[in-house]
Amino acid sequence: MDRNALLAGGAVGVLIVAAVSAVLVPGVLADPTDDGPVRPGPVDVADVSIAAGPATGETVTLGIETRIDHRRNPTQNVSVLVRAIDAESGLVTTTERVDVGTLTRDGEATATANLTVPREGGYDIEVVLYRDAERVDEARKSIRGVSAIKPPYLQSTTSFTESESLPPVSFSIADAGENRTTLDLTATLVNTGDQPAEDLSVTFVLRQAESNIVASRTTVDAGTIQAGRTESVDATATVPNEYNYYIDVVLLRDGVVIDSARGAANLNPTRTISVNETTEEVELRVEDFEDDRERTPEASDYEPTRTESSAPGFGAVVALVALCATAFVARRWSQ
Template identity: 25%
Template sequence: MVNNGRIYCTAIFLLALAIFASGCIKNFEEESNIIITDTELSADKVTSSFVDINVTTYILHTSGVQKNDTSLELKVFDSNTDFLKSRKVIDIGHIKEGEKSSVSQSIRLPREGTYRVEFMLSDGNKTKSTAEIYLSGLERLKTDVQEIGIGIDSMDFLVRKVVGNNVVIETDVYLTNSGSLATEDYKMLVKAREMDARLIADKVWTTTGLIGPEETVVRSVNLTVPDNYNYVVEVLIWKDNVLVKRGEDYVQLNPQKVIDKNKTVESKDIVTSDFIVETPTMPGEMPAYNETPYEGTQTPGFGSGLAIISLIAAFFIFRRRSV
C-alpha cells in the first residue's frame, strides 16, 4: 500500500509539474503584440504637378516576444480607380517590449486626385497591425516659390545679320512644362555675357507664355553682340521678383584650338557672315526680305552707270567754258 501511495503521489507531482512547465513555456513563447499607434503626414515639396509627402508612422511593442524583424508596408491607391499608385516596404528591425519606434517614408503623388493610404505592420510573415487614411485637396496646396514646373532644355543660335563689327544672333530657348497643368506666364531675361571680361553685351526681356501640360515650346529673341568674342548666353526666369530658374549655353565667335604637343593655343578665324540663316517660310508664304548686311569697311558710292553719265556731263561743261 505504501508503495502504491508513493507511486500515486509521484504521478500527481509529475503531472502538476508538467502542467506548470507547459504554462511557463506557453507564457515564454507568447507572440509579440506590435501595433500602429499614430501616423503623421506633411508636404516636403509642392510643385505645379506633384507633391512630395513625408509619412511618419509610430509603432508600439506592447507585449510578447518578437521572433522576427518588423517591417512596414505602405500602399497608395487612387480612390476613384483603386489603381495602385505607390508601394514601399521598409525594415524597422527589433523593437523591445514596451518601447516605441517611428519610421518615415516619402511618397510622390500628383496634385490632382484623391488617394487611400494603407499601412501594414508585420512580424515576419504575420500581420500585426493595419491602418488606413485618405488624402484629398492636394491641388489647394501652395506651390513652392522655386518650383514652377518649367525646365530649360537647350538653346540654339542662328546668325541673322552682320552689321559692321556687330552680329545679330537669334537665340532659341527650348522650354518644357513637365507638369500636368498649364504654366503661368513668367518673365524671362536673356543676356549675352563676354566670357573673359564678364561684361554684358546685350540683354532682352521677354515672357515664357502659357505652356500646356507636358509641352515643349521655343521662345526666340535677338541679341546684338560685338563680333570675334566668346559669350555665355544666360536665361533667367522670374516669378514676380524672385529668380526661380536659370540656364546657360555658349556662343564662341572666337574659338581656340590646341595645335601642337606643347599646348600652343591658336585662335580660329570665324567668318560670321558665312553663317547667316534666312528666315524659313511656311508653304504658301512669301519669302522674307533679305537685307544686305552693311559692312563697316565699305564706303557707299554711286553705281557704274550713274558714274559714266556724270563724267560725260562734266566733259561737256568743261568744253563750253573753254569756248
Template identity: 40%
Template sequence: MDTRTALLTAAAALLVASAVGAVAVPGAVTDPRETNEPPGRIDVAGATVSPGEVRGETAELRLGTDLRHRGGTVENVTVRHRAIGSESGLLVDETTVDVGDVDFEGEHTVNGTVDVERGGGYRIETVVFADGQRREEQTTRVDGVAALTPDYADTRVGFTDGSVWPTVAVSVVEADNRTATLSASVSVTNRGDVASEDVDLRLYLRQAESNVIAAEAAETVGTVRPGRTDTVRATVEVPDGYNYYIDAALFDDDVLVDETQGVANLNPQETITANETVRDVQFAVEDFERGEGGVGGDDGGDGAARDDGASDDSTPGFGPLVALVALVAAALAARRRR
C-alpha cells in the first residue's frame, strides 16, 4: 500500500468515527448561535383601560396590556385580568387571554375585556403566566364608571343651562274668559362635536295644586349643529286662572335623555315659585295677549286701567283729604281773628 492510499484510508476511518460519536452522544453537535441566545423574558411595559359597550346596569372595560419580550421564545403565555371592587374587595369579573408562544422582538399589545357594574370603582389586576408560572403582574385602578353614558342614551343634545336666558319661556297667544292658549319656547343645545340626529320633545302642563295634566304636546327637535342652541316651540290650550308646572323632556328612540321644568303663573295671587312675595293684584290674561301691537295689543282707544283703581270719568280736583285740611285751616284762621 502506497502512502496516498494509506492517507485516504485514515481519513475515511476518522470520518466514520466522528459520525458514530455524534450519534452516540446527543448534543455533541450544537449550533453555536443557540448557546449565545439568552433565556426568554417577558414583562408588562404598560396597561390601558377604555370604555367599551355601556349598558343600563353594566359596562364593558377594554383592557390593553403591552407585553415586552427579550431573549429566546417564551412558550404558552396567557394573560389573566380580574376586576375587583375597590370598596368591597369582591371579585366582579375575570377573563383570560391565550397569547401562545412569544418570540417577537420589542413590545406587543394584548387586548382583553371585563364587565363591571356601573357604580363605584374597581381594581384591575393583570397577571402574565408562562407555562403556568407567574411571570409579571400589573394593577390599574378605575373610578367614575357610573358617569359613563349608556349607548342607548348617547346623545349630546340637552336642555340649555343658562343663568339669564330661560330654558323654558311661556307667552300667551290668545285668551278669553275660560281658556288661554300658551306658546312654550324650549331651548336645546348640542354639546357634541358633530351635528345631532332628531330627538323628541314632550311637554306636560300640570295644574300646580292638583297635579292634573291640563295639556300635553310633542315636537321634533331637528338637526342641531355642534355647539349651537336652537329653540323649539309648542302651543297648548289650558283653562285660564290657574298656575301650571311645565314638565319638558327629551327622548331619543323612546329613551329619556334629559329633562327640565318651567312654570306658567296665570293666577298671580297664588304663585308657585319659591321665596316670592305674593300680592293681590288685578290680573287678566287677555291683557297679555300677543297682537299686532305687541304685548297687550290695541286698547281700542278706551285708555289703560289705572293702578289706583280710578276710572277715566273720575271728578278732577284735590280729593276729600285736601278738602278736610282746608276746612281745618279755615277754622284756625277764624279763631285767631276773634
C-alpha cells in the first residue's frame, strides 16, 4: 500500500474520532483561551443615606438607601442586610434584608430598605454587604431626634412667634380690683406656609407660679390665618392679686396640639418670675383661688359659737356624800 495513502487514511481516522468524541463528550476538547472559572468582580459599600418616610404618632419609617460599587467581572448573589440599633440600649430594633441579585456592569447599584422604628430617641443604622453569603463590606450611620419627625396631623405651617419684639404671648392690665385683677391676653401667630391655615384655636392657661394652681383657663377661636400673615388672638382672664403667674398658650387644630409657648405675669411687686425659673417660695392662700360662683353666704359668712358640754358623772350631791364618807372613815381610823 502506498505510504502516503496510509498516512492520509490515519489522519482522517483521527479527525473522525475527535469529531465523534466532541459530540458525545462535550468539553473533551479544551478551549485554549479558557483560563478556568471566572472570579467575581469586587463589590463594596460606596455610600449610605437616610430619609424620613411616613410617620404616625408612635412610629416612623426610615428609608435606607445603600449605594454599592461594582467593578470588572459579573458578581452573583449580592445582598444587603440593614439593621436599626437603639442608640441608648444598643438593642436591635428592626432588621431587613434586600436581595440585589447579579451585578454585571461597572459602576454603582442601589439597594433600598424601609425600617419602621419607634418615633423616639435615636438609632445607629448598620449596613452589611454580602456576596454568596460572605460578608465583604459594611458601613454605619447614625440618626438622632427621631421624635422631631411629625405625623401628618401634627404638621403645620402655623406656630407662635419667637421674636423678642413680638413675643408669642403678652398681657396688659384691664382692671385692677381690691382682690382680683383682670388681664387682657394676646397670643401672636404666624403662618409661614403657602396655604391658609384653618380650624385653629388657642387655649390660655394661667398657673400660679409656685404652686402650679390653674387660676384661669379659656379657649378662643383663632379663625383662618392667610399664608405669610401674622395674626393675634385676644382673651381675658381674672386672677387673684399679689401672685405671679405663668401664661401658657396652646395652639390646637381640630383638637390636636400643634404648638405651645409660655409667658409670665408678675402681679406681686416684691417677687418676680421669668419663663424658665422662679425665685423663692411665697405664702399661698388657697382660698384666693376658689371659684366665687361656688361660694355661698351660708358657707362663708357665719358667727363662731361656743358650746359647753359635761362628761357623764354623778353630780354635786354624790360628790357631797363622798366627802362626808371620807371624813367618817378618817375619824374611825384616828380612833
